[in-house]
Structures are given as C-alpha cells and as structure tokens.
Amino acid sequence: MADKVEIKGAEGRTVAVENPSTGAHLATVSAAQAADVDRAVQSSLAAFNSSWRRSEHSTRRALLNRLADLIERDAEELASLEAVDAGMLYRMSLGLSVAQAAETCRYFAGWTDKLDGQSMRIAEGMAYTQREPIGVCATIVPWNAPLMITIWKLAPAIAAGNTLIIKTPELAPLYGQKLARLVAEAGFPPGVINVLCGLGHVAGQTLSEHPLVRKVSFTGSAAVGRRILESSARTNLKRVTVELGGKGPTCVFADADWENALAHVTAGITVHNGQICAAGSRIYVQDEIYDRFVEEFSKRTRDAVAGDPLLDTTVKGPLVSANQRARVEGYIQKALKEDTKLLHGDAGSQAPSKGHFVPNTAFVDVQPSATIMREEVFGPVASIARFRTEEEVIALANDSEYGLSAAVFTNDVTRAMRISDAVECGQVTVNMWGTVNANTPFGGYKQSGFGRDLGKEGLDEWTNVKCVKVNLNLSRL
Numbered sequence: 001m002a003d004k005v006e007i008k009g010a011e012g013r014t015v016a017v018e019n020p021s022t023g024a025h026l027a028t029v030s031a032a033q034a035a036d037v038d039r040a041v042q043s044s045l046a047a048f049n050s051s052w053r054r055s056e057h058s059t060r061r062a063l064l065n066r067l068a069d070l071i072e073r074d075a076e077e078l079a080s081l082e083a084v085d086a087g088m089l090y091r092m093s094l095g096l097s098v099a100q101a102a103e104t105c106r107y108f109a110g111w112t113d114k115l116d117g118q119s120m121r122i123a124e125g126m127a128y129t130q131r132e133p134i135g136v137c138a139t140i141v142p143w144n145a146p147l148m149i150t151i152w153k154l155a156p157a158i159a160a161g162n163t164l165i166i167k168t169p170e171l172a173p174l175y176g177q178k179l180a181r182l183v184a185e186a187g188f189p190p191g192v193i194n195v196l197c198g199l200g201h202v203a204g205q206t207l208s209e210h211p212l213v214r215k216v217s218f219t220g221s222a223a224v225g226r227r228i229l230e231s232s233a234r235t236n237l238k239r240v241t242v243e244l245g246g247k248g249p250t251c252v253f254a255d256a257d258w259e260n261a262l263a264h265v266t267a268g269i270t271v272h273n274g275q276i277c278a279a280g281s282r283i284y285v286q287d288e289i290y291d292r293f294v295e296e297f298s299k300r301t302r303d304a305v306a307g308d309p310l311l312d313t314t315v316k317g318p319l320v321s322a323n324q325r326a327r328v329e330g331y332i333q334k335a336l337k338e339d340t341k342l343l344h345g346d347a348g349s350q351a352p353s354k355g356h357f358v359p360n361t362a363f364v365d366v367q368p369s370a371t372i373m374r375e376e377v378f379g380p381v382a383s384i385a386r387f388r389t390e391e392e393v394i395a396l397a398n399d400s401e402y403g404l405s406a407a408v409f410t411n412d413v414t415r416a417m418r419i420s421d422a423v424e425c426g427q428v429t430v431n432m433w434g435t436v437n438a439n440t441p442f443g444g445y446k447q448s449g450f451g452r453d454l455g456k457e458g459l460d461e462w463t464n465v466k467c468v469k470v471n472l473n474l475s476r477l
C-alpha cells in the first residue's frame with residue numbers, strides 16, 4: 001500500500017525533521033520541487049476532469065466518513081506524530097487536533113447533498129443558481145496544528161467536488177505521510193487528494209503561481225500570505241483565502257465569574273505555548289480586580305515546567321523550532337528594552353537544556369504602543385493592561401491591525417453582547433476561550449485575513465456560483 005502511494009521527490013532534495021523537545025533528528029522527508037508540484041497538479045486535474053467533478057454526493061460523503069473512521073482508528077499514531085514533530089502535547093493532539101479532524105470530516109460529509117442554490121423570478125422568466133466545484137485547489141498548511149487545519153480545508157474542498165493538493169509544513173510534515181496513506185486506504189480515487197512536503201518558497205510558491213491551480217487556501221503568517229496574493233495577482237488570479245494570525249484581545253470585567261475567567265484566560269495564552277492564531281495574547285483587566293487577577297494569573301502560569309509532549313504529566317511542551325524560539329525571545333528582549341514591566345518569565349530557569357523551550361512570560365501595565373501589544377509573538381507571552389470603562393476596553397480591543405478572535409468575560413449579558421457587537425474580529429467568545437467547532441465559521445477581519453474555514457461559510461469558499469437565466473417569454477421579444 002505505502003509503495004503505491006508514496007513517490008520520491010524529483011531532484012532527491014529532502015527536508016530534515018527534528019523533535020523540538022530534544023533537538024534530535026527524527027526523519028528525512030522528500031522536499032517537493034517545481035517538477036513534483038507540476039506532477040501533482042497534472043494528476044489532480046486529470047482526477048477532476050475524469051470523474052471527480054461529477055462524482056455522486058453519496059460517494060463523497062462515504063469517502064469523508066470513511067476517512068473520519070480511519071483517523072479515529074489511528075488517533076494515537078496521529079497524536080504521537082504531532083507530539084514528536086510539532087511539539088504539541090500528545091493529549092491535546094488526541095483531544096483537539098485529531099478529534100476535530102474526524103468531526104470536521106463528518107460535518108462536511110453531511111453537506112455533500114445540501115449544496116443547493118436558489119431560484120429567483122426575473123422579468124424574463126426564471127433564474128436559478130447552482131454551486132459548482134472550482135477545480136484543482138491547493139492548501140498551504142501551518143505547523144501549529146497541522147492535521148486539524150489540513151482537514152479544515154480538505155473536508156469542504158472534497159465535499160464540494162474539488163481536487164486538493166496539500167502542502168504540509170516543513171517543520172511538521174510527518175502527519176502528512178500518514179494522512180496520505182489513510183486517504184488511499186479510505187478509497188479516494190488517485191489524484192483527488194495529493195500530499196506534498198516541501199519548502200514554502202519552493203513548493204508553496206510553485207503552487208501559488210501554478211496556472212492550473214484555481215484556488216489556494218492558506219493559514220499562516222502575514223508575510224507569506226502577502227506573497228501568495230502577489231503570486232496570484234501576477235499569474236492566473238486564482239482565488240486566495242488567507243488566515244493570518246491575530247493579537248486576540250481578552251476583556252475581563254470585575255463582575256466576571258472569577259474561576260472561569262482565570263481558567264480560560266490562562267489557557268488562552270499558555271495552551272500550546274501560545275502558538276495559536278486565536279491566542280488571547282492581549283489581556284485587559286478591569287481596574288477593581290486588576291491587581292488580584294494579575295497575581296493569581298502569575299501564580300497559575302509562571303511555574304509551568306516544560307517537558308516531553310508525549311508524557312501525560314507534561315503541561316507545557318517546546319516551541320516548534322530554534323528559529324521560533326529565537327523569535328519569541330527577541331520579542332521578550334524588545335519588551336524589556338522598551339521598559340515594559342515583567343511580571344514573570346525568567347528565561348531558561350527551569351527549561352530542560354535541550355529542546356526549544358521558552359518559559360511562560362507575562363508583562364503588566366503594557367502600553368498600547370508597546371511592540372508586544374501590537375505584534376503577534378506566537379509564543380507563551382502575555383501582555384496585560386488595565387482598563388476602567390466599557391468604552392475604554394472596546395477602544396483598546398479595536399486598536400489593532402489584527403481581527404481574528406476576541407474574548408469577553410462578564411456576567412452582564414447585555415454588556416457581553418454590546419462588546420461582541422463593537423469588537424472588530426471574526427470571532428468573539430463570551431465567558432470562554434478557544435473553542436473549535438466544525439459548524440461555526442472561523443476567520444479574520446482587517447489584516448487577520450479573509451475567507452472563512454468551517455461552517456456553511458467555510459464550504460461556500462470552495463465553490464463557484466453559477467446563475468442560469470431562462471427566458472420564459474419567447475414570443476414577446
């Protein structure tokens with residue numbers, strides 16, 4: 001089985017994969033070059049044209065459900081791969097990434113026979129719309145939760161009748177080899193789903209520029225998002241959707257449920273070391289509870305000892321790479337240089353000597369202009385500040401070029417709704433942080449990007465709308 005589905009890269013180039021918690025070499029994976037990308041595109045186009053574009057709903061539904069079954073069957077293996085490769089805690093991968101991957105397959109499997117249009121009356125007679133697949137699509141996937149985010153793209157793309165090329169992240173590609181085997185085992189026709197590992201500026205760029213690829217869905221950094229948009233603009237104007245991270249504001253009011261707020265706010269910036277685009281990295285706390293809240297926040301997060309993500313007892317894993325660690329440490333140094341007040345986070349104190357560990361870090365009384373209040377750190381670094389009134393916290397929350405996800409903690413339901421209404425973000429969570437649901441749309445405002453993953457809106461992104469107009473008044477021309 002494996003021999004049939006795996007192909008070596010054209011020029012023998014490879015990507016070396018390491019375990020971020022030890023720095024040890026894990027595996028060597030073929031790095032797709034332009035010729036490999038082209039081969040994948042040709043195979044994807046052949047599959048699309050030969051039969052996939054006209055495949056039955058029931059075929060696509062059965063295949064997606066079968067893939068969900070296989071993901072669940074091999075959940076432990078997939079979670080182990082994400083743990084050793086992406087540094088995600090094993091139990092988080094199992095409970096979130098892998099579980100959501102299966103759930104998302106099933107959710108979109110249910111949409112396959114509900115992709116209907118509308119009918120309208122027009123002066124000449126009747127019009128109706130139908131949703132059609134776009135054709136050969138591609139997704140370029142980030143390393144932070146690679147399996148789950150891959151399936152956010154794969155399931156709706158396939159449900160809508162597209163073929164898909166997946167470019168896995170070079171920092172964490174191992175789940176991709178496994179996924180490709182599951183796709184083959186589930187019985188997807190050859191070429192419907194192709195998986196490539198490779199460098200962003202080689203394989204990712206070739207996909208973005210390829211004249212036969214009609215859509216790219218990207219989740220990752222703003223810098224790469226811009227390059228993909230430029231590639232599309234320069235070549236065939238392929239559709240591009242981008243989810244480019246955030247600087248999530250979290251607003252904690254004095255009347256909030258204390259335990260609930262603390263549990264969610266601490267999770268919001270420590271889970272997966274804050275390497276989550278919806279991380280709650282800007283924490284605004286109301287004056288009356290500020291000192292007490294900050295003290296308790298510090299108590300609960302400062303001593304988290306990092307360790308092996310495979311162990312059940314580990315609460316904190318490594319960052320994904322040495323580069324990412326250097327980047328996060330650079331932000332911490334910059335904050336100190338800007339005289340931002342450190343609450344806790346003494347680099348290196350308890351971290352194991354090997355691996356890319358950064359202690360949980362927090363700054364308090366952070367000014368709106370501070371770099372760590374404005375830029376996405378993508379690490380376990382909290383920026384905390386005080387607010388007095390609702391108007392003030394809305395202004396602070398909106399004072400960002402990002403607009404992905406916000407959180408509000410209050411027991412006043414009308415206030416929660418007023419803030420949800422005023423905050424410029426694609427998602428607002430009330431009295432919680434960080435829920436992922438297959439049936440709710442997720443995506444950004446402002447420079448957090450555009451397009452949506454998940455939900456009905458996520459499905460629409462993978463279709464073209466055709467409008468058919470029928471003249472019913474032949475004699476009256």
Ligand SMILES: *[C@@H]1O[C@H](CO)[C@@H](O)[C@H](O)[C@H]1NC(C)=O
Pocket residue numbers: 394395396398421422423424
């Ligand atoms: C967000 O807050 C800013 C500053 O208070 C305000 O100008 C803007 O209108 C707000 N956005 C919305 C959608 O209310």
